[in-house]
Amino acid sequence: xxxxxxxxxxxxxxxxxxxxxxxxxxxxxxxxxxxxxxxxxxxxxxxxxxxxxxxxxxxxxxxxxxxxxxxxxxxxxxxxxxxxxxxxxxxxxxxxxxxxxxxxxxxxxxxxxxxxxxxxxxxxxxxxxxxxxxxxxxxxxxxxxxxxxxxxxxxxxxxxxxxxxxxxxxxxxxxxxxxxxxxxxxxxxxxxxxxxxxxxxxxxxxxxxxxxxxxxxxxxxxxxxxxxxxxxxxxxxxxxxxxxxxxxxxxxxxxxx
Numbered sequence: 001x002x003x004x005x006x007x008x009x010x011x012x013x014x015x016x017x018x019x020x021x022x023x024x025x026x027x028x029x030x031x032x033x034x035x036x037x038x039x040x041x042x043x044x045x046x047x048x049x050x051x052x053x054x055x056x057x058x059x060x061x062x063x064x065x066x067x068x069x070x071x072x073x074x075x076x077x078x079x080x081x082x083x084x085x086x087x088x089x090x091x092x093x094x095x096x097x098x099x100x101x102x103x104x105x106x107x108x109x110x111x112x113x114x115x116x117x118x119x120x121x122x123x124x125x126x127x128x129x130x131x132x133x134x135x136x137x138x139x140x141x142x143x144x145x146x147x148x149x150x151x152x153x154x155x156x157x158x159x160x161x162x163x164x165x166x167x168x169x170x171x172x173x174x175x176x177x178x179x180x181x182x183x184x185x186x187x188x189x190x191x192x193x194x195x196x197x198x199x200x201x202x203x204x205x206x207x208x209x210x211x212x213x214x215x216x217x218x219x220x221x222x223x224x225x226x227x228x229x230x231x232x233x234x235x236x237x238x239x240x241x242x243x244x245x246x247x248x249x250x251x252x253x254x255x256x257x
Contacts, residue, residue, distance in 0.1 A: 008239070015242035019067065023249035025202035027071040028064065029217050029224070032057065034208030034232030041232075047091045052234035054099040061103065063241050064145050065110035071146045071198055073118065075216045079154035082123060093124075097131045100149055104135045111144030118194035119153035120161065148195060155218025162192035162219075195220060203248045205241075207233045223255045 039049025064072050076096055103113050117132035170180045200220040209230045227244040
């Protein structure tokens with residue numbers, strides 16, 4: 001008698017074969033939620049939960065490379081998370097830095113990844129900011145999955161930063177506030193976001209059963225499709241990802257209509 005795992009692999013292959021390459025998302029945003037609750041359920045520490053979540057991130061990027069999703073944004077640390085107690089925050093920051101460095105390492109199972117930090121880097125501890133900048137510089141010419149690591153990220157803060165940049169440019173050019181207001185367009189804001197030059201997310205996935213965006217890609221997700229999964233992030237499987245892609249491929253996108 002076959003083991004359940006064998007049937008599970010057959011189901012995975014069936015899901016993968018059923019995906020329409022023409023209806024895959026070009027950009028997937030993921031709220032990697034549930035590490036702490038997963039840890040509590042298994043009697044593990046919060047740090048162990050975050051480490052398990054980090055391993056799943058590495059798996060996930062491989063799955064995206066396999067099916068042909070070119071851009072991924074991972075919501076790993078919000079601006080609000082920076083106010084967590086130091087005893088919890090310090091190991092989490094170390095795990096995020098290590099994860100970014102591991103994403104940059106060459107692997108045989110996927111093309112070299114490009115890593116880009118997105119967020120208010122100036123709010124991060126100097127060592128972490130340097131680490132993320134170094135990884136970005138090291139991987140800037142890679143042609144594999146473009147991985148945005150959202151650290152110290154807040155959707156409202158991103159929009160404020162974009163407007164601030166626009167106003168500073170106008171001030172440097174001697175443009176009046178009235179002229180800026182008259183000429184202001186959606187594209188003018190989009191061109192100054194952390195993800196400037198990238199496609200907006202077609203699909204946003206949140207794990208752990210929560211059904212809210214928590215400020216993730218507030219501007220960019222205006223016309224995104226959302227997929228909420230009950231699994232905690234460390235328990236999120238390739239099958240769950242393929243189901244999300246299948247669900248996305250079956251939807252009729254209306255872009256606000």
